[in-house]
Amino acid sequence: MGKKNIEKNTLPYWLLYNYSIKLHDLFYREVYYINKPNKSNAKPHILTPNHQNALMDAMAVGYALKQPLVFLARSDIFKKKAIASILYFLKILPIYRIRDGFDSLKNNQETFEHTVRVLNNKRALVILPEGNHFGAKRLRTLKKGFARIAFSSEIAGNEEIDLQIVPVAIDYSKYDSFFSRLTVVFGEPFPLKPYMESYKEKPQIAINEITKELSDRLKSHIIHIETEDFYNESLLAAEVYAETKEPGFTNSVQARRFNKQKTTAQALNSAETHNPEKWNEIIQNAGILKKKTKGLPHEIIGSKPCSKNIFYFILSLLISPLALPGLVIFGPFWYLPVWFVNKKIKDVQFRTSVRYGMYIFLFLIEFIGILIYLFTSYTPGLAMMIFFTTVITGVLSIKIFQLNYWYFLKAKWFKRIKQYPELKDVKANMIENIDNLLDSSNNE
Numbered sequence: 001m002g003k004k005n006i007e008k009n010t011l012p013y014w015l016l017y018n019y020s021i022k023l024h025d026l027f028y029r030e031v032y033y034i035n036k037p038n039k040s041n042a043k044p045h046i047l048t049p050n051h052q053n054a055l056m057d058a059m060a061v062g063y064a065l066k067q068p069l070v071f072l073a074r075s076d077i078f079k080k081k082a083i084a085s086i087l088y089f090l091k092i093l094p095i096y097r098i099r100d101g102f103d104s105l106k107n108n109q110e111t112f113e114h115t116v117r118v119l120n121n122k123r124a125l126v127i128l129p130e131g132n133h134f135g136a137k138r139l140r141t142l143k144k145g146f147a148r149i150a151f152s153s154e155i156a157g158n159e160e161i162d163l164q165i166v167p168v169a170i171d172y173s174k175y176d177s178f179f180s181r182l183t184v185v186f187g188e189p190f191p192l193k194p195y196m197e198s199y200k201e202k203p204q205i206a207i208n209e210i211t212k213e214l215s216d217r218l219k220s221h222i223i224h225i226e227t228e229d230f231y232n233e234s235l236l237a238a239e240v241y242a243e244t245k246e247p248g249f250t251n252s253v254q255a256r257r258f259n260k261q262k263t264t265a266q267a268l269n270s271a272e273t274h275n276p277e278k279w280n281e282i283i284q285n286a287g288i289l290k291k292k293t294k295g296l297p298h299e300i301i302g303s304k305p306c307s308k309n310i311f312y313f314i315l316s317l318l319i320s321p322l323a324l325p326g327l328v329i330f331g332p333f334w335y336l337p338v339w340f341v342n343k344k345i346k347d348v349q350f351r352t353s354v355r356y357g358m359y360i361f362l363f364l365i366e367f368i369g370i371l372i373y374l375f376t377s378y379t380p381g382l383a384m385m386i387f388f389t390t391v392i393t394g395v396l397s398i399k400i401f402q403l404n405y406w407y408f409l410k411a412k413w414f415k416r417i418k419q420y421p422e423l424k425d426v427k428a429n430m431i432e433n434i435d436n437l438l439d440s441s442n443n444e
Contacts, residue, residue, distance in 0.1 A: 007114075024356070031181075033251070046150055046163065051129075051132065051133045075100050129142040142215050150165065170183070188217075313404070
């Protein structure tokens with residue numbers, strides 16, 4: 001599959017997509033997709049997510065919609081023919097910039113023709129408007145490339161596409177650890193058409209206007225922490241508050257929890273300037289929690305410490321032997337990428353992407369090896385039964401390890417409260433102050 005039919009699905013791509021999406025979902029403890037657009041009613045659109053976690057952001061959006069998407073990326077990664085072929089297979093198109101050489105800009109016309117075909121075939125485009133990834137929950141200045149691509153695609157389609165821009169918020173409870181929580185929230189689409197006349201007369205003004213609109217919409221959708229000096233304390237305060245107020249594991253609960261965290265972050269951003277006394281108290285409480293609970297994720301700190309969790313942790317250990325077959329078969333290939341990225345990859349946000357890519361390759365090789373062995377040793381029916389049983393043991397071992405780890409953290413939280421009893425009051429005081437802050441914000 002080349003760029004000429006990039007909007008079409010081939011059997012190899014379909015197989016890779018469905019295989020990789022299963023691995024992707026195992027990567028996280030919880031995965032939530034909120035406000036997914038209705039595919040049957042959707043107009044041609046460009047998805048524009050925030051960019052915090054390298055290639056995993058693209059995967060999160062692509063797998064959320066359960067449909068292959070077409071991505072746009074800078075042209076310099078297409079220089080080698082073999083690499084370009086792989087990128088086209090993965091449905092990635094090149095965009096040429098002035099820094100790539102002024103003469104190369106004419107190649108964008110071909111890309112725009114492909115994007116028009118993609119959009120007319122009801123395939124969505126994905127553009128990451130922040131340009132590069134950055135490991136903080138803060139929206140940065142958007143690049144204007146997405147706007148130029150959107151306008152150029154609409155014009156190349158004789159202004160008949162009716163292109164929509166969809167802001168997308170991607171949030172990770174942690175960037176580089178196993179079993180974190182992934183949340184993808186789709187915003188309301190807004191049309192490009194109202195900006196077209198302005199673009200024909202004064203292109204730069206129209207580009208600036210639509211870039212500002214997308215920036216405002218994205219900022220209202222994501223967790224946006226403005227302070228840099230007290231970023232970790234502000235984030236922890238918003239996270240623990242949301243976990244405390246909205247416990248649970250359903251999609252609707254996570255939608256409320258995410259919104260609670262977002263509005264708390266917005267209130268803290270405002271309070272730093274307009275209510276510094278209350279803000280300082282919240283930040284001080286969060287600082288104490290951060291110092292005394294080192295190593296505990298906010299999901300645990302936001303839960304009630306309970307002695308029963310020690311019992312549940314012991315119980316989870318008792319079922320651990322069930323994980324041994326999967327650990328023996330798949331364990332080395334699971335932990336090898338962890339060791340490699342921690343040793344070789346300095347960019348924390350890029351570690352997860354490299355690890356995920358290694359998993360796709362290593363487990364594919366292992367699955368093929370297992371299938372070859374089974375089909376040369378047993379009848380086809382028995383071979384397939386043993387193969388699926390083997391895969392299930394691998395998934396089971398991951399889930400059991402996740403259970404062990406989670407109840408270990410819960411037991412640790414209970415022990416930490418016993419060690420530092422004042423933490424209960426610190427947390428309660430922080431929650432009360434945030435309640436008051438939000439009440440005062442709502443009354444203004």
